Amino acid sequence: MPFGNTHNNFKLNYKVEDEFPDLSKHNNHMAKVLSKELYGKIRDRQTPSGFTLDDVIQTGVDNPGHPFIMTVGCVAGDEESYEVFKDLFDPIISDRHGGYKPTDKHKTDLNFENLKGGDDLDPNYVLSSRVRTGRSIKGFTLPPHNSRGERRGIEKLSVEALTSLDGEFKGKYYPLKSMTDAEQDQLINDHFLFDKPVSPLLTCAGMARDWPDGRGIMHNDNKTFLVWVNEEDHLRVISMQKGGNMREVFKRFCVGLQKIEEIFKKHGHGFMWNEHLGYILTCPSNLGTGLRGGVHVKLPKLSTHPKFDEILNRLRLQKRGTGGVDTASVGGVFDISNADRLGSSEVSQVQLVVDGVKLMVEMEKKLEKGEAIDSMIPAQK
């Protein structure tokens, strides 16, 4: 259970079959991988901070399945979780990230100049552009496991780093705990405010503990760069703006991230990263780049075309409603973003979005004129 590390040794007095969870009605990545034998093999391990196998899987045991998406069903409590519980995480990572092997290396590329084009997506169709990722701070345990003292430590460091930014990144930090009503209303109107998690996927993983202690939001004066502190990850970093200039959004994203990382490094707390898994985040689905780059785009005709889903698949893109994950589209406007996170770099993932959306807008225009698009359908990327 969350942060109850020493309880694990006591549980070892019970036989494996008595402790093994009943996963017969479950459909998530963890349930697919965790056999009784595997459970028996690794249940006596714990990370140096005391995170145990039961802590890792509790969310997947409590949430058998999700109607729209195949959930992961497990979380990391600290950087070492991915090592100590390799036997569980490696097959899940492979399943979730297109066959990624334990020996594979992940490429990190945050050099925005390597992105080709991306500044000319048609704003008549592309309403807004956004890139987000997460970052974990070395030396602290992750949101499922951290104590109040640690979470406050993370907040303190983050505030120092974020409020020292200048230029286009200059901004202000709003702790959730002491926000005024006026500030809260403004943040809601800007669509910046995140709320206490209600999804049982998160609450069962212990991520809503002590809310709203240690949580907050920083954004720059221009409202184009936003950082969430201590929500589902230590930091969630978001760059966004109206219109189709994804290139500018990505540039701001890369520059901002690098500035923040420098400051954290100076304090002896860089970001969690390694060459196999890239950036380490709470949920295995966000390993690698942790990057979701996307647009809100009007595709009323293309979205009803029978080959829409296949096109998205080949372009390595996914669709969501404009309310984000778990929502349906409204008025033919879709949230289109990259499907991959691990095994390809930030630049290449954003490139896929830029190229893919450009192509789909062309297709939409063709369909408007009553022309066929079959010749435009791409090969598998």
Place this chain on the structure above:
Amino acid sequence: MAGSFTRMISGRNRAVLLASLGAGTMATGFLLSDNSLAAEVRTKLYPPSSDFPDLRKHNNCMAKALTPAIYGRLRDKLTPNNWTLDQCIQTGVDNPGHPFIKTVGCVAGDEESYEVFAELFDPIIKDRHNGYDPRTMTHPTDLDSSKITNGVFDENYVLSSRVRTGRSIRGLSLPPACSRAERREVERVVVMALAGLKGDLAGRYYGLEDMTDKEQQQLIDDHFLFDKPVSPLLTCAFMARDWPDARGIWHNNEKTFLIWVNEEDHTRVISMEKGGNMKRVFDRFCRGLKQVEQLIQERGWEFMWNERLGYILTCPSNLGTGLRAGVHVRLPNLSQDKRFSKILDNLRLQKRGTGGVDTAATGDTFDISNNDRLGKSEVELVQMLVDGVNYLIECEKKLEKGHDIKVPSPITQFRK
């Protein structure tokens, strides 16, 4: 049978034996010592002051009682089952307050929590239970239902009668803390015992996991089925983990005696029937409880109980008797009277909507039950409920006839 009896004795936590010897041995608890180097470094980096929760916007019993000094002394202690203070108070930190009721804000993970963390639990118990001081007082247990008088109500007013309590199995951790294996063991022990009930108490167990749709519908129609907790008071206290594993409902064939397994406590025991015969309901309640206790004792188990705190349950509000005796009663005139709340207060009764705690009353039918749990025996509390409800009905009848009513003097408490 002897073989499994021995196995059960040897499989039991040594804490069980210690607990039955007396509370003193557990008082100091164990210091956090697993993973010793990492734990030491962590403790230095994060002294208790860095972890002390922000309770400035909180309004529950735990927030009132918990000071930085108490937190500092208790944070690094462990019960023998390795349960910590932070785990006890998590629900109170996560839930600052409740619109209708003053919540307790902490739970026990095991019997020893009440000892190891006594410095926090004792003032909370005193606050919640009208000044009952666990350090100096003893709690009376009395399940002799023959002592109840005037226990049959006028059925023109009382629609149904019910008594509930909880029981915990000594040696196994409580719902916030239990592992899956422990929870399954609770289920095994209880279901095996219940299978031994006979006569009007003979019945059947329905595990939540393997229930058929038909059985489920029947249990819903009977108003017996409990669902996965959604209240954050419970989910933040880790009580919904692994749902529905090892949870279930047992009831007798006559549907008047019902036991919930592994919901908010190891067991919740309920006796109920339509109409106003509270005496019969309480008779069955006491008889059933005593039989269940005997059946588990035959297999080497016992209920958690001590003379300071009575029956040990997950929530401190249910210590002592854990007993809520109540009726659904129509009081159309009295409920409109301004003095209604005061009358209830003085009779040491509480009102709830007919959906139970957290619901508002619909129409003129109320759930009326005893306020108190600890410091008075089961018989005393049920008699108080009986006397109180009879008084309310008298008032209702008077008001019907256009006569006036009197607010009764308050029943004395042991609080000075």
